Amino acid sequence: MMEPEAIRALLQAGLSDAEIEVIGDGRHFQARIVSPDFEDLPLLRRHRMVYDILRSHIDSDVLHAISMRTLTPAQAAAEQD
Template sequence: METEAVKALIQQGMPGADITVTGDGRHFEAVIVSPEFEGKSLIQRHKMVMATVHDEITSDTLHALSIKAYTPEQAK
């Protein structure tokens, strides 16, 4: 799986988010900045992101995704 494909999946599930994805084809790191994270716990934020790639994780197309999820204020 390519980084752009992972980014597209997250973007589709979280329109308007600022997303950066790096990785090696199996292990990826995503940095997501979204106003949707306002008032959400870290676990809630991670669940929101993981929901966007659930099928790929389940099928093992995407083996690992490290998530850094920030509100726009936190990203400043």
């Protein structure tokens, strides 16, 4: 079982200047991830980056499921307006 904070820390370590919010129940999580690393990348590549960071936890089934929104800083700023 994982805590949201553990997922946040893994993603923070793997992405540049990321703003990350994670909620979940120990096996199923939702994440909102904002990072300049996502600039000019299609959605599938962004999600693959996140899955690659979490791969060992997913493969071992410690982390069962995560849904995510991956945004660039400009996209996140536009949502605030």
